[in-house]
Amino acid sequence: MKPRTIIDKIWNEHAVRAEAGKPNLMYVDLHMVHEVTSPQAFEGLRLSGRPVRRPDLTFATMDHNVPTLNRESITDAISKKQIDTLFDNCREFGVELADIHSPNNGIVHIIGPELGLTQPGKTIVCGDSHTSTHGAFGALAFGIGTSEVEHVLATQTLWQSPPKTMEVHVDGRLGTGVTAKDIILAIIAKFGVDFGSGYVLEYTGEAIRGLTMEERMTICNMSIEAGARAGLISPDQVTFDYLKDRRFVPEGAEFDEKVEQWRQLATDEGAEYDERVVIPADEIEPMVTWGTNPSQGVGIHGTVPYPEDGKSATEKKVIKTSLDYMALEPGTKITDIHVQHVFLGSCTNARIGDLREAAKIIRGNKVADGIRAMVVPGSQQVKLQAEEEGLDQVFKEAGFEWRDSGCSMCLGMNPDFVPEGERCASTSNRNFEGRQGKGARTHLVSPAMAAGAAIYGHFVDVRKLDQTVSS
Amino acid sequence: MEALTVHEGNTAVLERANVDTDQIIPKQFLKRVERTGFGQFLFFDWRFKSDGEEDPSFELNYPSAANASILIADHNFGSGSSREHAPWALQDYGFRVIIAPSYSDIFYNNCVKNGILPVRLPEDQVYELMQNGNDKEYHLTVDLQNQQISDKDAGFQATFEIDPYWKEMLLNGWDEISITLQYEEDIEAYEKRVKV
Structure with missing residues (x-):
């Protein structure tokens, strides 16, 4: 056969x-x-x-x-x-x-x-x-x-x-x-x-x-x-x-x-x-999106592109529109982008393994000043499991809000959303215009990268972090 | 579902790629439990300024797009969320035909099931239509039976492809569930055979 x-x-x-x-x-x-x-x-x-x-x-x-x-x-x-x-x-x-x-x-x-x-x-x-x-x-x-x-x-x-x-x-x-x-x-x-x-x-x-x-x-x-x-x-x-x-x-x-x-x-x-199609695994770095569709992302050591980098007239326009919405200057280092919100949740990244991965980085640290950080477990079972493992304490002691499960800030149909003009490091799946709230600016990342951004207030290479941040 | 055979109407040009269904109908309007009344929320965040006034710089608010029933857009139209509220909103607003180089698969299906004809045309033909229609009223005739699009004045003429099954559904305005239930015996036989 x-x-x-x-x-x-x-x-x-x-x-x-x-x-x-x-x-x-x-x-x-x-x-x-x-x-x-x-x-x-x-x-x-x-x-x-x-x-x-x-x-x-x-x-x-x-x-x-x-x-x-x-x-x-x-x-x-x-x-x-x-x-x-x-x-x-x-x-x-x-x-x-x-x-x-x-x-x-x-x-x-x-x-x-x-x-x-x-x-x-x-x-x-x-x-x-x-x-x-x-x-x-x-x-x-x-x-x-x-x-x-x-x-x-x-x-x-x-x-x-x-x-x-x-x-x-x-x-x-x-x-x-x-x-x-x-x-x-x-x-x-x-x-x-x-x-x-x-x-x-x-x-x-x-x-x-x-x-x-x-x-x-x-x-x-x-x-x-x-x-x-x-x-x-x-x-x-x-x-x-x-x-x-x-x-x-x-x-x-x-x-x-x-x-x-x-x-x-x-x-x-x-x-x-x-x-x-083939992608070599060793070329993949921790990723951060800078634009308003999920393909607009780069490795943590990358920079925000120029509209001229677009391969066609359409793509140049798409980059320009995205940067206007995101209020980002071309050439900005990804590690220089500061956020005001961190959302750990969604059907993409709110299972127990995701919470453990983030908690490893959060443990013993504090959420940076001026950041609102939130964990929304993907299900009530995940929430219960995390609480049995004491992960809720790790997050709460660091300054995270610990919530019940739901789609939440991934799309903001419930009361959880990002205010206009503010920036969010989010473990969800869509960085579309207005997705997390009208005028909200979303950067898609992994749970570890979201945890790093919560502690430092900007994106960091989580591979290079010590377990505890001294500053 | 309303049958669609030949449609003639004014066009609106949306010169944007990757327009996702979150833009077509933002999430705050997905809470209704009816199928109707979504047109007022179509492209809400683009169409209206924060004070609730229409934003004259948005394409659908151009005088040339008045009473448009044909929407011309760029690649990957309707990407993202599967919300059928997107075609409901487009239809309720008055659109019967969309023309773009490509669509997301779920959005395409959702359109057909609501009597909206999504036409795929090569990029250069779509851009020609955009050029013709972006600053003035521009009427097109879309003939589904003969799979043709034409205008009166600029001399545009094109043929398009469509799956014969979807074409028949649209031409007749059929209710798909009634069709499927004619195959009840096949479904029962399948359930017996694989013991689901």
């Missing part, structure tokens, strides 16, 4: 109908739902008298609007209505919901893996572009719009054109102190903000194999920031070890059987992709 990629394998196994020249009707194994992109879909079902076809393959949570302080009492009336609407819809249609009071509540892309809902070989969708996160397990996972949410609720399927495949090979070993976030920011900076458009990406190479599941999720999470339809990593022992004993994962002999099936999913030796 011809060697196949994991993408081809999952695709072929899920085709309910496949006619040449038409999109295929694809079966969906897991549908995650949240409060912002689902109300109109449930309303559509109600108007046409349709049930949810497979409530057992559907799982809901509330995350975007949830306050991270006093989460029980939502003061914004419209936010509250959206939250209440999801609650009512889940009850009416029989969908399991990790509501605001549930110990399993959290950001949709954090709780899926946490509960073991996310598994290798599954097709997973959610009305949220960062659904690509679940690809870390060797699942084909992608974001959809609300019309498609309704379509999946009603039929458990989606019409999809077969994707093109691309191998993104991270060649060789990573340098010490370089993290998963730096890898994905470097990939997008090197190949461009839409290089993945139309493709499903598979990340390969020694540097990827060496990552934990949480780090792999950080990489796959930002596939959408390269415009990709999805991004995934072939499963291996690291994947299986992570999944064992999680709530929705089979136990005992059934688990062993599953593992054997999952092993077969990995891309075959010699399989061909439609496209391949």
